[in-house]
Amino acid sequence: MISTASVPFPNRTDVIIIGGGPAGMSAALVLGRARRSVLLIDEALPRNRVTRESHGFLTRDGIEPFELRRIAREQIAAYPSVQFVQGAVLKAEGSDGDFQITTAEGEIYLCRKLLFAVGMKDLPMNIEGLESVYGKSAYVCPYCDGWEMQDRAIAIIAEGKHALHLVRTVAGWTDDLALFSSGDTLSDEEKEELRIRNIPLYESPVRQIFSEEGETKAIRLEDGTEIARSAIFFAPHLAPGSDVPAVLGCEAMESGAMIVDEMGHSSVAGVFGAGDGASQKYQLSLAVAAGSMAGVGINVELLESDWQQKIHI
Ligand SMILES: Cc1cc2nc3c(=O)[nH]c(=O)nc-3n(C[C@H](O)[C@H](O)[C@H](O)COP(=O)(O)OP(=O)(O)OC[C@H]3O[C@@H](n4cnc5c(N)ncnc54)[C@H](O)[C@@H]3O)c2cc1C
Structure with missing residues (x-):
């Protein structure tokens, strides 16, 4: 496993974000600024990696997809409570406040809230060329x-x-x-x-x-x-970027994408979704917006839980 952590990082964080595309990184930015400890695990295989340029995202029209990711990571680096790990999440277990994630590399991480920002993936194309x-x-x-x-x-x-x-x-x-x-x-x-x-x-x-x-x-x-x-x-044939949300019991649309509300809550307590993997509309700007909303949704729940812990009588 390649970790970009420059300082020792706790094995248990407030949030684990699975998927480091526009949705996942947008949530990471919001949560980092809210002083949350965040581990973002990304396999770095986005659907749009085939394209040379991304268009229609204000201030970034025509940008190469991985350049957009590079700039995002550079800016998130200003928030030391957010750490990135390259890897593929294979399993998620547990319940709200106490989740356990296992990666393909055998690493185990613990967290209070989970965000899936896993995108969608193209199924094999049966047309030669x-x-x-x-x-x-x-x-x-x-x-x-x-x-x-x-x-x-x-x-x-x-x-x-x-x-x-x-x-x-x-x-x-x-x-x-x-x-x-x-x-x-x-x-x-x-x-x-x-x-x-x-x-x-x-x-x-x-x-x-x-x-x-x-x-x-x-x-x-x-x-x-x-x-x-x-x-x-x-018209492509698609599947969710990961089947882990379905295995956890998250309700899904016909496409397999997670069903979430405006703040990214899924049908499973403490589990959130954002971006293409929780939507029927696929655009960078929408993924960024959904990630931002999910970041706020997660922080609201963490604030409430922390607020209750502060009672001393
Ligand atoms: C060919 C093409 C061109 C496009 N062009 C444009 C464009 O010009 N303008 C525009 O607005 N939109 C465009 N889009 C759509 C845009 O790319 C998506 O809407 C956007 O990338 C979705 O962001 P996301 O974060 O939800 O998912 P993604 O960007 O797909 O990122 C998901 C990430 O999660 C990771 N992941 C998945 N499962 C796991 C796992 N189990 N463990 C760890 N990591 C995991 C993936 O490897 C990936 O890095 C295009 C899409 C395609 C396919």
Whole structure:
């Protein structure tokens, strides 16, 4: 295990944060400033590591994802009660006020409150060549990367209810669209919506993406057809960054993300969630905001508990 701790750190902290992305570090900043002892454990495998630039986050438009993390860590370093450890949390046990965390490296840490900021992860992609263009000319969120792909010949790869929604959204960034949606999951009305706008629909499954240095060139279908395209937006298949919250008993949405309230409380006392892994909307600014709220939510509970301990009669 690599610890960045420069001073001996207690094995039992007020809070353990699992996940050191924008959500986890935003919570760490709030809690550090509230003089809480915090251990942040991060595997450092965020979903957006495939992309070269992050967009739309005020004052940081176009920043490289790990540069944003570096700046955050540099600023949090001003608060010595926050320490970082690189590692993967495998297990969480215990109850409110008394949790125990075990990492893949066999380290055990204790804390009063737990925050999961574990993000989401992409499930394996079953289209040959998609990983080579992901984050370079294939994206999942037009608000994040639509500007850079504007006016290109864009392929939308999506099925079911997401398909037409994604087409209609990306239509704000280009007039040259084609939908690749296998399995005949579109209704006749949806197909008609595409037809009257001259948006081609390909229903044979996508088998391969041809590209050069990350730039999409063409899409090959199962029936052998090849269609020239220069960018892709697709609906990814996702799972939570970690299954530890589910094992602890935290209620989850259909996507597997934790169900939390505005202050990050999960259905399990003392366990909080923030960021993509506790949301249906994936944006840096929202993850930062959720982490901040969870930091406050955690501190409110700790303040209350400490306040009760101060009674001397
Ligand atoms: C390709 C792509 C491009 C994007 N571009 C943009 C953009 O331009 N603008 C924008 O606003 N948003 C963008 N996003 C979305 C943005 O990246 C996320 O909303 C944001 O990173 C979520 O932050 P988070 O802290 O919740 O999760 P993450 O950033 O995913 O961080 C979660 C962290 O938790 C760690 N972790 C998970 N499980 C464990 C465990 N068991 N133990 C220890 N650590 C663990 C992970 O390794 C990771 O480091 C993009 C996403 C993708 C996939």
